[in-house]
Structure formats: C-alpha cells, structure tokens
Amino acid sequence: MIVAALLLSAAAATAAPATEIRALELVKEDALYTVNAETYIAAPLEGVYDVLVDYEGFHRISSFIDETRFIDRVDDDGEGLVYTRIKGCLMLFCKTIERIEKLEVIPNRRIIATVVSDESDVNYARAVWELFPEGDGTRLTYHLDVDLGFWLPPVLGPAVIKSLLRSRGHRAALRVEKLALGEEPEGALAVVR
Numbered sequence: 001m002i003v004a005a006l007l008l009s010a011a012a013a014t015a016a017p018a019t020e021i022r023a024l025e026l027v028k029e030d031a032l033y034t035v036n037a038e039t040y041i042a043a044p045l046e047g048v049y050d051v052l053v054d055y056e057g058f059h060r061i062s063s064f065i066d067e068t069r070f071i072d073r074v075d076d077d078g079e080g081l082v083y084t085r086i087k088g089c090l091m092l093f094c095k096t097i098e099r100i101e102k103l104e105v106i107p108n109r110r111i112i113a114t115v116v117s118d119e120s121d122v123n124y125a126r127a128v129w130e131l132f133p134e135g136d137g138t139r140l141t142y143h144l145d146v147d148l149g150f151w152l153p154p155v156l157g158p159a160v161i162k163s164l165l166r167s168r169g170h171r172a173a174l175r176v177e178k179l180a181l182g183e184e185p186e187g188a189l190a191v192v193r
Helices: 002-014 045-052 158-180
Strands: 020-029 032-041 065-073 080-090 093-106 110-115 124-134 137-147
Touching: 020 158, 032 158, 045 124, 045 137, 045 158
Parallel strands: none
Antiparallel strands: 020 032, 032 137, 065 080, 080 093, 093 110, 110 124, 124 137
C-alpha cells in the first residue's frame, strides 16, 4: 500500500501541468474595463506564439470570433493591420463588433494589438500578450484596456463578465494548446450568436 502511494505521488510530481487559467482580474472604472490574466498553456512557446499571430486562423480559438484576417501584413513575424469581427450574446444582450487593430510583435515574446479607433466599433482597446517559457509549456500573461463605447446592461456587471471570461478563456486556452501542438481541437466551436 505504501509503495503504491509513493508511486502515485512520484507520477503526479512528474506529470506535465495541464493548461489552466491561474489568475483573472477584471476591473471597471468609468467606461474603461481592464483585464489581467495569467494562463499556463501545456504547449511549447513557439507554437503558442504562432497560433496567436495567425490572424488568418485566429477565429478557430473562440466562438465569439467570427472572422479574422490580415489587411496589411508588414512581415512574416505577424506585424501589420488586422480585421476582427466578433459576434456574441451575453445573456440576452447581443452585439457585433468590428475592429481594425495594429499588431506589433517581438517574436516569441510579446504581441501588442491596438485598436484603430476611427475604423472600429470600440472607442479604445489595447491588448498585450507576453509569453514566457515554463517547463515544457508556456506562461502567457494578458493585459487588456478597453472602452467599449456602448452601453452594457447593469446585469452584466464585472462579476458576470469575469465569470464568462474565465469559462470562455479556459476553452480558448485549450484550443490554443491543441493548435500549438499541431493538433485539431476536439469538438466544434460552440457558436454563440
């Protein structure tokens, strides 16, 4: 019995960590929402980076993302202008948002997406992903500042939005993991329209 317990403990200690959201914070101050998250993705950093800068295939990550594409690609690293159309419903509130974003990258380290506000359906948005090697996987930090520029029903307060971000974010992280490993994610995207 003791030997079996020791073997199980040793196996658990050497098992690779699973993809998980380690931290998620959402703060609303006036019209500005700020999201900070830390996620561990059980896939090599280079693969995770490649998935995150692949705007021709970025829509495969989340059911909220309806269409993505490069408008003007500066180089093979992923810099340029990108188009994103997000369609989704949170409870009974449905919205379509179109964005043009400028991508700036430090390959395999940082991705910054800044909305071109006069060509987008939001007043302001800037997202920063930073990637760090951790064991056989990747630690990914995410920071977003966004002023949506439209009214959200009070029932969709920060607590509800944070809960949705956590559940949807975990599913998206699992899809990033599979894509980064060169595999097709299991199951179709649950379309939320």
